[in-house]
Amino acid sequence: MKTKPNFSTSKLTKAIALAISAAAAFTVLPAFSAEEAESTTADENEVIDKNDFPIEAIQVIGRLRSSASAAMEERRELPTVADLMGAEQISRTGDSDAAAALRRVTGLTLKDGKFIYVRGLGERYSSTSLNGAVVPSPDPTRNVVPLDMFPSSIIESLSVQKAASADMPAAFGGGHVDIRTKSIPSDFMFKMSVGSEYNSNDSNDSYTYQGGSDDKWGKDDGSRAMPQSITNTIKAYGGISPIDIITGSKGTLNFQQAQSLNRSLALDLNRNMAIETRDTPTPINANLAIGDKWDIGEESVFGALAAVAYKRKSENYTKREVELDGGKDNVQIENQKDIKGTESVVQLSGMFNMGFELNDDHKIETFTTYLRDTSDDVSIGIEETIDTISEPNALQVNEIEYEERTLISNQIRGEHYLVDLWDIQANWMYSDSRSRRYAPNELSYTYNVIEQDDGTFTNPILNTQDAPKYVYSNLEDDSKNYGWDATLPLEFGSTMVKVRGGYQYYERVRDSKATRLGLEVRLTPTSTHGSILSERFDQIFSNENIDTNRLSLELRDASTNTEDYVATEKNDAYFGSVDIDFDDVWRIYAGIRYEDFRRVTLPLTPEGEISDENGRYDILDYIIKDDGIYPSLSVTWKDSDITQWRLGVSKTVVRPDLREVSPVRFQDPVTGFDFFGNPELNSSDIVNFDLRWEWYSDEGNSFSVGGFYKDLEAPIEPIQRISEAGRQLKFYNAESGLIYGIETEFLHDLEFFGGIGENFFVAGNLTLSDSEIEILPNGEIDPTNLKRRMTGHSKWVANLQLSFDSPDEAHSATLVYNIFGERIAYGGRGGLDDVYEQPFSSLDFTYSFTPDEFWSVKFKAKNLLGSETEYDQQGTQVYAKDPGTGLSLQVSYTY
Numbered sequence: 001m002k003t004k005p006n007f008s009t010s011k012l013t014k015a016i017a018l019a020i021s022a023a024a025a026f027t028v029l030p031a032f033s034a035e036e037a038e039s040t041t042a043d044e045n046e047v048i049d050k051n052d053f054p055i056e057a058i059q060v061i062g063r064l065r066s067s068a069s070a071a072m073e074e075r076r077e078l079p080t081v082a083d084l085m086g087a088e089q090i091s092r093t094g095d096s097d098a099a100a101a102l103r104r105v106t107g108l109t110l111k112d113g114k115f116i117y118v119r120g121l122g123e124r125y126s127s128t129s130l131n132g133a134v135v136p137s138p139d140p141t142r143n144v145v146p147l148d149m150f151p152s153s154i155i156e157s158l159s160v161q162k163a164a165s166a167d168m169p170a171a172f173g174g175g176h177v178d179i180r181t182k183s184i185p186s187d188f189m190f191k192m193s194v195g196s197e198y199n200s201n202d203s204n205d206s207y208t209y210q211g212g213s214d215d216k217w218g219k220d221d222g223s224r225a226m227p228q229s230i231t232n233t234i235k236a237y238g239g240i241s242p243i244d245i246i247t248g249s250k251g252t253l254n255f256q257q258a259q260s261l262n263r264s265l266a267l268d269l270n271r272n273m274a275i276e277t278r279d280t281p282t283p284i285n286a287n288l289a290i291g292d293k294w295d296i297g298e299e300s301v302f303g304a305l306a307a308v309a310y311k312r313k314s315e316n317y318t319k320r321e322v323e324l325d326g327g328k329d330n331v332q333i334e335n336q337k338d339i340k341g342t343e344s345v346v347q348l349s350g351m352f353n354m355g356f357e358l359n360d361d362h363k364i365e366t367f368t369t370y371l372r373d374t375s376d377d378v379s380i381g382i383e384e385t386i387d388t389i390s391e392p393n394a395l396q397v398n399e400i401e402y403e404e405r406t407l408i409s410n411q412i413r414g415e416h417y418l419v420d421l422w423d424i425q426a427n428w429m430y431s432d433s434r435s436r437r438y439a440p441n442e443l444s445y446t447y448n449v450i451e452q453d454d455g456t457f458t459n460p461i462l463n464t465q466d467a468p469k470y471v472y473s474n475l476e477d478d479s480k481n482y483g484w485d486a487t488l489p490l491e492f493g494s495t496m497v498k499v500r501g502g503y504q505y506y507e508r509v510r511d512s513k514a515t516r517l518g519l520e521v522r523l524t525p526t527s528t529h530g531s532i533l534s535e536r537f538d539q540i541f542s543n544e545n546i547d548t549n550r551l552s553l554e555l556r557d558a559s560t561n562t563e564d565y566v567a568t569e570k571n572d573a574y575f576g577s578v579d580i581d582f583d584d585v586w587r588i589y590a591g592i593r594y595e596d597f598r599r600v601t602l603p604l605t606p607e608g609e610i611s612d613e614n615g616r617y618d619i620l621d622y623i624i625k626d627d628g629i630y631p632s633l634s635v636t637w638k639d640s641d642i643t644q645w646r647l648g649v650s651k652t653v654v655r656p657d658l659r660e661v662s663p664v665r666f667q668d669p670v671t672g673f674d675f676f677g678n679p680e681l682n683s684s685d686i687v688n689f690d691l692r693w694e695w696y697s698d699e700g701n702s703f704s705v706g707g708f709y710k711d712l713e714a715p716i717e718p719i720q721r722i723s724e725a726g727r728q729l730k731f732y733n734a735e736s737g738l739i740y741g742i743e744t745e746f747l748h749d750l751e752f753f754g755g756i757g758e759n760f761f762v763a764g765n766l767t768l769s770d771s772e773i774e775i776l777p778n779g780e781i782d783p784t785n786l787k788r789r790m791t792g793h794s795k796w797v798a799n800l801q802l803s804f805d806s807p808d809e810a811h812s813a814t815l816v817y818n819i820f821g822e823r824i825a826y827g828g829r830g831g832l833d834d835v836y837e838q839p840f841s842s843l844d845f846t847y848s849f850t851p852d853e854f855w856s857v858k859f860k861a862k863n864l865l866g867s868e869t870e871y872d873q874q875g876t877q878v879y880a881k882d883p884g885t886g887l888s889l890q891v892s893y894t895y
Contacts, residue, residue, distance in 0.1 A: 079579055079589040080163040080634045080648060117792050118174030119708060119769060125173035125654055131180055131367050133411050133431035134506050136477035153287040153309045154351045156180045163634060163690045164650035166575035166591025170630040173654050173686045173710060181367060184303030184355040188292040195890030197283045201316040206280040207342040207378040209400060210272045218346030218374030224402060224441035226472040226515060227268035238607060240265055241556050266519060266555040269470060271541040273443055275378055275398050283313035299359040307351045314344040322878040324832060331874055341379030348372045361417040369409045377401040382457060396447040396460060402439060409433040423489050430482040442471040445537055462533040462540055464522055469558060473514035481506045494583040501576040510567045510658055516558040521551055559606055567658040569599035587636040592629060599624040601662040613663050621679040628653060642697055648690035656681040656716055660731045676730045685713045705744040712737035715773055717791055719781050720829040729826060732781060734773040737790055741769020759807060764800040784828040794821040810850050818842040825871050835878060838870040855893055862886040
């Protein structure tokens with residue numbers, strides 16, 4: 001039985017709601033100033049000629065508030081409920097990438113600095129496109145593209161469509177994010193910027209190790225890669241252990257020869273990977289963009305824009321992880337780990353766009369985007385288990401996690417106005433994309449240590465029972481996306497009608513492989529060097545120790561039967577819609593979409609055979625065929641020149657991701673939990689309702705308030721499963737789910753204060769919502785709460801922005817506050833309560849100084865409140881990470 005909305009409020013919630021509501025009330029007050037602010041000048045509103053390729057609908061030269069107004073105006077003209085952010089708005093808040101910028105949008109929150117939650121729904125309920133084309137994700141643990149990969153320097157605008165339309169993919173429930181890269185300029189442009197930053201966690205003891213010569217470019221030079229000798233041996237013998245070698249396909253070696261071969265493979269490993277400290281390198285970020293357009297003859301125009309961005313930084317962090325056991329009344333700490341680490345990040349992006357306009361009626365554009373995001377995370381953690389907490393002993397866990405995420409997308413599209421054929425507008429596009437996650441060397445090794453009275457740990461000895469582990473993994477996604485549509489405009493007096501129809505095709509092929517190797521080590525019976533195991537990792541496994549037979553080594557394949565998989569999916573979509581505008585008062589949009597979706601995900605054994613999980617699954621269990629019809633309806637009523645109402649009703653679907661339906665193992669990068677896919681997952685159908693009232697003033701101010709309701713059938717949830725192998729999560733379909741709420745947004749100047757108030761404006765949004773799912777226990781799961789909120793859902797989300805623009809346009813400043821309510825990170829089991837991610841209060845400040853038309857300086861302070869990411873379970877902190885407070889300075893030159 002579905003419950004009525006129940007909005008519980010804390011003191012903080014009430015305070016934020018009161019502040020935003022009070023500010024929103026300003027939107028209905030008349031302007032008390034006798035003089036209108038010169039926020040919109042002739043230069044600002046310069047209309048770009050139709051032969052130009054516009055960068056923005058409004059050229060922002062005066063007050064930057066007009067950029068926000070421009071985004072509002074575009075939103076106003078859309079037939080469905082949507083939110084937009086322009087490049088100037090992103091610059092104003094100082095956000096460095098798409099993910100950070102989108103958390104300013106109404107009802108959106110940021111997860112792990114990479115993924116967007118729309119209206120409290122997890123990232124699985126969002127979809128992402130690049131310039132209208134679907135692109136694959138290089139992150140194997142998520143369905144959507146990590147949005148932190150897109151630097152703000154290449155972004156033209158961000159669009160978040162919250163209500164479905166026939167031309168959009170049906171597979172979303174919260175919202176569809178379209179990232180639009182910069183377009184061809186209307187004139188010659190050149191922009192260069194360089195900057196640096198500082199974090200309060202920075203010190204002179206950053207962790208590092210011996211890497212590769214190309215690390216500064218975020219690319220491994222091959223020193224981390226799995227040795228070719230190991231690959232060749234696995235192919236030849238079917239394994240690397242002595243038993244595998246002598247029983248393999250060749251089978252010509254005796255046991256002693258197999259041992260010798262195995263030992264030589266161990267020697268080929270990169271053993272020069274001891275963790276050490278160094279001075280924290282100075283962060284650097286640089287951007288360069290150049291573009292122009294050229295007239296060809298009297299009517300044709302050709303334009304091009306190239307941009308490149310580079311960022312390199314190392315940030316220290318502290319982190320705490322705790323695992324609880326027992327029931328609700330007898331909770332005990334099973335395991336706890338305090339971690340210090342350094343994450344070194346290199347981001348490199350490039351963009352090259354071209355456009356050709358034959359005449360006013362025909363235009364072709366190409367977009368090429370390349371993104372590389374490399375993370376090199378080095379950490380040392382002190383781990384205490386239930387067996388060691390009462391004793392002065394602990395484990396020192398050393399971990400190195402290196403990964404390269406890349407995305408390359410090539411797209412071509414055309415727009416054609418067929419004047420001689422009833423003014424039909426025809427559009428077409430083709431996109432070819434490839435993403436990759438390459439993790440050539442993830443290494444972990446453990447020392448036994450003794451805790452002293454002063455809290456320090458001494459007497460490190462390599463733990464030979466927990467062998468050093470090397471993990472090599474590679475995931476590649478290739479996708480194609482193409483389609484066409486045609487729009488026929490009709491006019492019946494004051495009624496305008498647009499009839500549209502089209503076809504879209506998307507296919508994706510994934511190949512994911514991982515190899516886990518364990519390096520078994522022990523002292524030889526004749527060794528008299530017992531102190532060897534207390535040395536550094538590279539010294540223990542030095543050639544000297546091995547060549548003199550002080551150590552006995554054996555390399556073992558620790559991979560499970562569910563490490564590798566291949567998958568493919570295809571989706572044919574046909575859509576049609578009619579958009580009717582009655583005298584610019586009533587607007588009715590009705591569309592229907594049909595999708596024929598097919599997918600197969602095949603887990604592979606180490607031998608490359610299709611795994612049936614010991615007879616548990618049949619090959620048909622790995623195949624999904626899902627076709628359906630998805631209608632959408634939007635009604636807009638412009639009850640005056642400055643206000644309008646919107647109503648939207650639609651049906652959408654959320655399908656499980658490739659890795660979620662394959663019984664393969666992967667690890668969540670935040671919690672460290674092992675996840676397992678579930679071939680028995682079903683898709684979730686969603687019925688969506690939206691209602692919104694919008695107000696837009698002639699001065700660029702705006703206010704909106706709306707409500708939404710979503711009914712979900714069999715929503716997909718990650719749930720802890722019963723296992724003796726530690727913390728494990730698996731995906732299951734809940735019985736039912738729903739989410740509902742209200743959201744409000746405003747933008748207003750402060751001119752009614754007079755004087756200096758004319759130079760300020762305020763913007764903000766607030767979302768209050770609730771959700772509920774019902775989960776039934778089975779043989780694998782025993783959820784504590786059979787009814788609870790959806791994973792990742794926050795009951796409230798708030799943003800507040802105060803901005804200043806000087807009259808001479810030389811100075812601008814913005815103070816931005818963002819906070820979300822607690823949300824379930826994952827559900828509890830066996831009597832333990834659910835784990836909640838606590839609110840994160842983010843206060844950022846940005847100041848820009850533009851002394852002339854060429855130079856500008858930007859300063860940003862991030863996380864001024866020093867907030868930490870924190871997960872709690874039954875009053876115990878089970879996860880915490882301190883991101884620190886960041887300061888950055890950037891100098892730009894524009895011509």
